[in-house]
Amino acid sequence: MRVLILGGDGYLGWPTAMHLSNKGHEVAVVDNYLRRDMCREQNVEPLYETPNLHERVEIWKSHTGRSIGVTIGDLRDWQVVSEVFSRYKPECIVHYAEQPSAPYSMLDRRASTLTLMNNLEVTANVIFAVKEFSPEAHLVKLGTMGEYGTPNIDIEEGWLDIEHNGRKQKFLYPRAAGSLYHTTKVLDTDLLWFYVRTWGLKVTDLMQGPVYGIYTNESRMDPRLLPFFNYDELFGTVVNRFVAQAVAGHPLTVYGKGGQTRGYLNILDTLQCVRLALENPAENGELRIMNQFTETFSVNQLADFVAKAGTRLDISVEVKSIENPRKESEDHYYNPKHTAFQNLGLQVTPLSEDVLCEMMEMVMRHRDAISDGSIFSGKATW
């Protein structure tokens, strides 16, 4: 299948590109290096350097003989969008091309505006491009479980049947996100749903939980093929951050009571899910929403897990509660459904001490590069 990956330089974009290429799909990637620029701007560089996309594609080809197309450009620019769609004529578009950090989106007015305008304009351009150039293509969009927030009722997969005053209606599951970044994903979903209804597009919207890990079958071929590893408060997800804190000899910083519960998944399962979605496309006029996570954990459970893994590597790990910089419930009901991907055959990679130890060993090899300033930037406030 001809697959266009938007945001193909990212933590998930690049591993997805390699994975789909490895499975025989014809892959092209687009990126404007926004994530790299933001990390540099905020002085929270990833743990190790990562070759640029052109270099990575060459490394990938040297190992596999497979080609991946590369375009460097800003998808807010219609000229770029139209050229890319005209050139690659995608049958499937995987849309990761957004500012991906919740704390960054709350930094200040400039960062908020960038997040809001970038994410919405790229999504709108992608919708318009599908309509104009590839109306039969399947759009696979990365949303987030964070769109739902933490309601006091069960979270269904995207939709909710409501009975009210004796009448019935099926609605998009009502959303209430916890950051501007997550809210932009809510807006994306609203926009996609409008155009699916109006133009009959076929869209899969993935409500993904936080991802951890860096190793995939493809990235194991060459360390230069590993994705970014951020361990800071802005761009590092919680497991990756805890692993780096443990290795650096810092306490794991649990925000507040640590009862915040979310659905997590290994990066290996992200790749499986995206591939399952694109190989089993949505129908015309369907907005298919799938909750993309495998296990739920509270922050305290994750901290305990990392501490135990540390013990195996003779690392003494302290866990410390700090004032929560976010506005969120630290103790809440959480029961999100996630059967859609199981039904498509997802093989779950559970979180384990083995997985955490392998990540810790990788971080230990780069221990000297860990910046205390990144671990304690104090920049994340709501």
Add this chain to the structure above:
Amino acid sequence: MRVLILGGDGYLGWPTAMHLSNKGHEVAVVDNYLRRDMCREQNVEPLYETPNLHERVEIWKSHTGRSIGVTIGDLRDWQVVSEVFSRYKPECIVHYAEQPSAPYSMLDRRASTLTLMNNLEVTANVIFAVKEFSPEAHLVKLGTMGEYGTPNIDIEEGWLDIEHNGRKQKFLYPRAAGSLYHTTKVLDTDLLWFYVRTWGLKVTDLMQGPVYGIYTNESRMDPRLLPFFNYDELFGTVVNRFVAQAVAGHPLTVYGKGGQTRGYLNILDTLQCVRLALENPAENGELRIMNQFTETFSVNQLADFVAKAGTRLDISVEVKSIENPRKESEDHYYNPKHTAFQNLGLQVTPLSEDVLCEMMEMVMRHRDAISDGSIFSGKATW
């Protein structure tokens, strides 16, 4: 009260400015003439010319002795926003400053992008400005009944209590709008709700139905104080459009079966509602949503009403069904609640033949200016 009206040149903005000024409030208006520019661009000029804002303010002062502040500038530009908020220190902000046409928002990619980016960025800037300059100010935002669409259950005022699998949660009423313009209002509501939760802002979001009429106590003082009157498919609301079609001797163009039902209100009642909202502000941390309409009519009922009024003026009116350029249900359940403004004391101005005849007489005085091209532009397609 110091009131800042964003979009103060518009069909509702200018009458609101005069009304609040007349009631003793200290009023300033901001506009970038976007509506005027779009009408010129699309060659759908209003029925009669309207003095610019500086001229109108002078005319207003000559009749009443009251001053209204004017700033011409684009609220997407933070420089403009911050200057305006610093200068006027508003206690209440009435936010009308959006691209207001559903058909325009569906014209083509450029018009769609303008609508989406303009409306979202202005709303975001207003939120950021309230936080930075006037955190205690009350933001009164113009939304639309169109945010709800036409669900098969009763439409409540903004919120819905849901019981699901034995547990309960109150949510924003799920929305499913019928155009990109209406969808931008959904996105606005999502954004406002996020920042109300996060920063404790006080916001009233007005879910307004289509407005008709031009005469208010203030605009009757001088014909140069009348608001825009658009009768075209892009910027004219249905009643105003039917009135112009009747006077021009054209059939009233009913889209499809004409069973489309909406909640309408007279422009006089818009002014009452906005004033009631600002004189009875929301609380800190409250997103108060009020359904702002007074009566529901189907398009067929409106056409019949206009035809009857025509008879009184010896105008023979034909009603004709044409292919519906919109994607919408032409026959649907519709039961929206609207008690919030009644509870605040709204005195309803019902639609009547008198109201329609006065509008027709006004249009007859400008009969020669009616452009057939505006009535049948064929531009409105979804």
